[in-house]
Amino acid sequence: MKRADSDLNVAREATSLRLLVEKRLRTAIGDGTFKPGQRLIERELCEQTGVGRTSIREALRQLEAEGLVDTVPHRGPVVSTITADEAEQLYELRAMLEGFAGRECARKRDPQILARLRKQFEIMGQVARQDDRSDLLAAKTEFYAAMLEGCGNVFVQRFLNMLLNRVTLLRMTSMTQKNRIDHSLKEIETILVAIETGDVDGAERACVQHIHNAAAIAVAALRKNEATAANESKIR
């Protein structure tokens, strides 16, 4: 990631069909159009998107590498599922990486980043009471994005993005609980303040704590699901 002195970057709008397909599929998986465990059949995707198998398949390879789909040989790709154990591991890693990001943001205190963080935080406060939580989610996403950029480590950035993509597979969780929103906002405020005041340890701790809390809820919900699913399969 090089940066020209004066920012007249023409960021190479790398637009190719397969990238569009990739993005399209990613969001389709993210927003639940394709549910975890669902098979993705090439021919159907071709029809739905109107592009050839080549592009579809290449896009799928990319998603596969990111762990968003699992490809079973001679059976094709299915949207990844995630077990409670894996989710626990995912959050564990995410806590570590996001802790790092928070720490680095607090250390660098890049004014641009600080401004973005605060702006998104304020938006969150404004839209928290809405029934429709999509605005809140968007603001939160933006908040994280700013923090990622602020950490200045492209690898952390990339990996965290991959993790976040997979977290969206567990959408039902964290935010569904009503008063969790208030808690969540408080935690985010703690993060923000720590970053703004340059409290590196505090920022890291706050991030880790925030993820841990989210993880606890998500994992518990997953475990419950798995338990009932196991029972049902017993009955059958």
Add this chain to the structure above:
Amino acid sequence: MKRADSDLNVAREATSLRLLVEKRLRTAIGDGTFKPGQRLIERELCEQTGVGRTSIREALRQLEAEGLVDTVPHRGPVVSTITADEAEQLYELRAMLEGFAGRECARKRDPQILARLRKQFEIMGQVARQDDRSDLLAAKTEFYAAMLEGCGNVFVQRFLNMLLNRVTLLRMTSMTQKNRIDHSLKEIETILVAIETGDVDGAERACVQHIHNAAAIAVAALRKNEATAANESKIR
């Protein structure tokens, strides 16, 4: 990762052409057959491997997702290069992840893992004096692999593998320096002992330290390279 009670697993030898190609390309990049910055031309790859464009392209997409190649639109893939800054970031993340792996190994102390670690360490001691360093490298790789498995977090495992793949792009470094080998062995011993004695903090610290040392050398070498390269381009 499910495990049958008695191990008669037929671990689905998922062998498809594109996976073979993928592996082949990965090692070709790793062992320097394809040098950083080199273009990879589809048709040439087809001829060299004897497979069709389809499989080649899909394999390339996978490598692209792993960051081993950069694909420039309408120009095709080139073997990734890495700047000194990026290398620094890479090592920073690697230190964090490997520190975590070390800590977890020390906490769990799975006998199987411990045995593997020690075995590889002893092999290292035996082959350290050879001129040909490939045996040493192999043992080291195995040591890391064992540590990764031991950490019990599939995501950490996966990400670290990706990072390690990219580190091999910087092969010239760390090990080239003669007495660095001795230092390195000592550091690894420190790691091993800490893990064996269950000293979680010590294990983490030792891992981080080990990577930091390797990083220092690698990054310095890279910076030097970049400086001379910059000069040469000035002359020209």
Add this chain to the structure above:
DNA sequence: AATGAGCATATTGTCAGACAATCTGTCAAT
């Protein structure tokens, strides 16, 4: 000599069609 226009070539991006290999479910036979 340096600049710029325009053309030729190389290579990727994408498609369609084809066929073998493999998986899955069904149905008959035991």
Add this chain to the structure above:
DNA sequence: ATTGACAGATTGTCTGACAATATGCTCATT
């Protein structure tokens, strides 16, 4: 209920084709 065979569905892979784009070269112009 278990087994075995068959048929249909889907992937894995190849081939050939063509448009879109990037790069390098030639040549005229200044």
